[in-house]
Amino acid sequence: MTKNLSCKIIEAHLVAGKMLPGEEIAIKIDQTLTQDATGTMAYLQFEAMGVPRAKTEISVSYVDHNTLQTGFENADDHLFLQTIASKHGIYFSRPGNGICHQVHLERFGRPGATLLGSDSHTPTGGGLGMLAIGAGGLDVAVAMGGGPFHLTMPKVINIRLSGKLNPWVSAKDIILEVLRRLSVKGGVGKILEYGGPGVSSLSVPERATITNMGAELGATSSVFPSDEATLAFLRAQGRGDAWQPLAADPEAAYDEVIDIDLSALEPMAAQPHSPDNVARIKDIGQIKVNQVAIGSCTNSSYTDLMRVSSILKGKTVHPDTSLVISPGSRQVFAALAKNGALADLISAGARILETSCGPCIGMGQSPCSAGVSVRTFNRNFEGRSGTADAKVYLASPEVAAASALTGVLTDPRELGLYPEVSQPEQFLTDDSMILPPSPEPDKVEIRRGPNIKPLPVPKPMDDSLELPVLLKTGDNITTDHIMPAGSKILPLRSNIPAISRYVFNSVDPEFAERALASGGGVIVGGLNYGQGSSREHAALAPMYLGVKAVVAKSFARIHRANLINFGILPLTFEDEAAYESLQQGEILQLAGIIQGLQSGGALSVINKTRNQELKLIHNLSPREAAVILAGGLLNYTKQLN
Numbered sequence: 001m002t003k004n005l006s007c008k009i010i011e012a013h014l015v016a017g018k019m020l021p022g023e024e025i026a027i028k029i030d031q032t033l034t035q036d037a038t039g040t041m042a043y044l045q046f047e048a049m050g051v052p053r054a055k056t057e058i059s060v061s062y063v064d065h066n067t068l069q070t071g072f073e074n075a076d077d078h079l080f081l082q083t084i085a086s087k088h089g090i091y092f093s094r095p096g097n098g099i100c101h102q103v104h105l106e107r108f109g110r111p112g113a114t115l116l117g118s119d120s121h122t123p124t125g126g127g128l129g130m131l132a133i134g135a136g137g138l139d140v141a142v143a144m145g146g147g148p149f150h151l152t153m154p155k156v157i158n159i160r161l162s163g164k165l166n167p168w169v170s171a172k173d174i175i176l177e178v179l180r181r182l183s184v185k186g187g188v189g190k191i192l193e194y195g196g197p198g199v200s201s202l203s204v205p206e207r208a209t210i211t212n213m214g215a216e217l218g219a220t221s222s223v224f225p226s227d228e229a230t231l232a233f234l235r236a237q238g239r240g241d242a243w244q245p246l247a248a249d250p251e252a253a254y255d256e257v258i259d260i261d262l263s264a265l266e267p268m269a270a271q272p273h274s275p276d277n278v279a280r281i282k283d284i285g286q287i288k289v290n291q292v293a294i295g296s297c298t299n300s301s302y303t304d305l306m307r308v309s310s311i312l313k314g315k316t317v318h319p320d321t322s323l324v325i326s327p328g329s330r331q332v333f334a335a336l337a338k339n340g341a342l343a344d345l346i347s348a349g350a351r352i353l354e355t356s357c358g359p360c361i362g363m364g365q366s367p368c369s370a371g372v373s374v375r376t377f378n379r380n381f382e383g384r385s386g387t388a389d390a391k392v393y394l395a396s397p398e399v400a401a402a403s404a405l406t407g408v409l410t411d412p413r414e415l416g417l418y419p420e421v422s423q424p425e426q427f428l429t430d431d432s433m434i435l436p437p438s439p440e441p442d443k444v445e446i447r448r449g450p451n452i453k454p455l456p457v458p459k460p461m462d463d464s465l466e467l468p469v470l471l472k473t474g475d476n477i478t479t480d481h482i483m484p485a486g487s488k489i490l491p492l493r494s495n496i497p498a499i500s501r502y503v504f505n506s507v508d509p510e511f512a513e514r515a516l517a518s519g520g521g522v523i524v525g526g527l528n529y530g531q532g533s534s535r536e537h538a539a540l541a542p543m544y545l546g547v548k549a550v551v552a553k554s555f556a557r558i559h560r561a562n563l564i565n566f567g568i569l570p571l572t573f574e575d576e577a578a579y580e581s582l583q584q585g586e587i588l589q590l591a592g593i594i595q596g597l598q599s600g601g602a603l604s605v606i607n608k609t610r611n612q613e614l615k616l617i618h619n620l621s622p623r624e625a626a627v628i629l630a631g632g633l634l635n636y637t638k639q640l641n
């Protein structure tokens with residue numbers, strides 16, 4: 001039988017279930033990654049499971065998010081992460097070594113492997129032909145302990161690329177085109193598998209820009225074949241032996257095919273406040289730009305930054321525009337320093353930041369009030385930059401660099417000749433900032449600063465509940481709405497009682513107080529509830545405040561899984577019209593929950609305020625229902641052992 005590439009990788013790792021779209025399957029995980037903002041919880045959970053050493057082929061703990069040390073919290077968390085990694089057989093990538101996805105691509109990823117990461121942009125690894133999936137920290141902890149990863153078997157969509165990109169049009173424009181066509185909900189329940197004659201012209205870092213932003217479509221993963229370009233990249237990393245060729249069989253079947261002619265694409269941007277609000281730069285027009293930020297796990301490879309430096313060389317950024325650059329990895333940073341490109345960037349007036357997520361997650365460099373910021377990043381959700389009324393446009397490094405020079409949003413084709421930049425034969429590899437685990441784990445003492453608070457664990461689900469609707473939201477609520485990030489709140493990631501005070505802070509600052517005062521409740525959401533990040537804090541903190549169920553029109557994949565992992569019921573409406581009538585403050589009565597969950601299907605709920613029946617669907621697999629009833633995945637896993 002002819003098979004597509006995604007099914008081949010899944011089949012080679014299948015532990016349970018049937019590979020039919022919509023069915024629950026379980027796959028073996030070869031590699032894991034965590035970053036610091038989700039990692040502290042993931043390792044506390046791993047520790048609670050009592051497994052002495054990670055059982056994967058390789059597990060890596062990165063520090064890249066919380067690097068602005070404005071108090072003791074982040075530094076304490078780094079020490080905790082370093083020591084717990086050393087003790088439990090996990091590699092530790094030190095702060096300053098780079099953004100997890102970029103470094104993992106450079107140093108650890110391999111075609112054909114499965115990678116589970118506690119960050120939604122883990123599918124970046126798909127650029128190398130691996131099946132890389134983002135998940136909550138608890139799922140990653142289970143995978144480190146040797147457990148399989150459960151997911152709904154996705155549909156596989158073939159994105160067939162033909163033609164070749166024109167000068168000044170780049171990988172970012174390809175994924176912006178996919179977002180324009182499919183929207184931020186368009187990838188839910190799907191793997192986007194790239195193929196076609198256009199693939200061979202794209203390097204691994206370009207492919208990684210595309211798979212990275214598959215997260216913005218809500219896709220389970222995105223994957224490219226492994227070919228000569230993959231081999232060239234791995235050889236340049238001194239890892240040619242990790243290569244194997246991988247591709248879909250000729251005539252492989254797909255659930256859907258989408259054609260994109262690369263030669264027809266033009267420079268584009270995603271306009272505020274959604275990554276799918278895409279238009280051509282020439283149609284958006286020359287709006288004034290206050291800030292340009294270049295970097296993030298989407299666009300900070302060697303070739304991206306070399307192109308930026310060639311564009312800026314010998315010129316000066318516009319006097320009204322601030323340009324900040326954060327290289328994606330120490331490898332990239334060192335190469336720019338060595339070949340003089342860094343000097344060109346500095347001379348042009350760029351403000352150079354350390355290699356980390358930085359402004360992408362609001363860790364500094366917030367734009368001015370009502371400012372326009374053009375960013376090479378992947379998310380432009382309202383307020384994420386740290387400035388509530390800023391307007392963020394997502395665009396390629398070429399558009400960003402051109403706009404930094406002119407001070408207005410600029411189609412880079414106006415700049416003339418496109419600078420030729422190629423991938424080096426050999427990257428500057430140096431793994432001295434990646435610490436291997438200790439050969440004497442018994443001697444390692446785990447350092448726990450006062451910021452590390454014990455992990456709250458939910459109670460088993462009650463059979464009946466009577467709860468108020470604490471909040472009603474619209475469509476496409478992001479995890480940045482539910483659990484905001486930024487330099488003030490991120491340092492509290494290992495302190496759930498403290499961080500829970502900020503749940504829904506930008507939507508309704510009184511939410512946390514109201515939830516605590518009512519002893520818990522229900523959240524009502526629209527379509528694609530919980531899109532965006534993998535942060536399990538968006539489930540863990542509401543759980544701490546007493547949220548027992550979220551009733552929404554539909555859910556984003558990772559957030560739904562996180563709700564279940566922390567014992568919160570994700571419910572949908574049998575009839576979406578019921579969403580309209582449900583209001584904040586109304587009291588819902590759920591009865592016969594245990595039987596309702598075990599028997600599958602619908603739950604009967606009474607809206608006591610209106611004295612009306614409400615039909616809600618749970619769609620939980622038997623395993624998921626058992627997890628909820630046990631009070632979350634940690635309790636469930638303990639019950640099994």
Ligand code: MIC
Pocket residue numbers: 037038065118119120121361485532533534535
């Ligand atoms: C993000 O881009 O939103 C983050 C910060 O990387 C998150 C993870 C987190 O919240 O820690 C993600 O994408 O999963």
Ligand code: SF4
Pocket residue numbers: 065099119121296297298356357360361377378
């Ligand atoms: Fe970091 Fe931004 Fe990438 Fe998230 S999207 S991992 S915050 S660079």
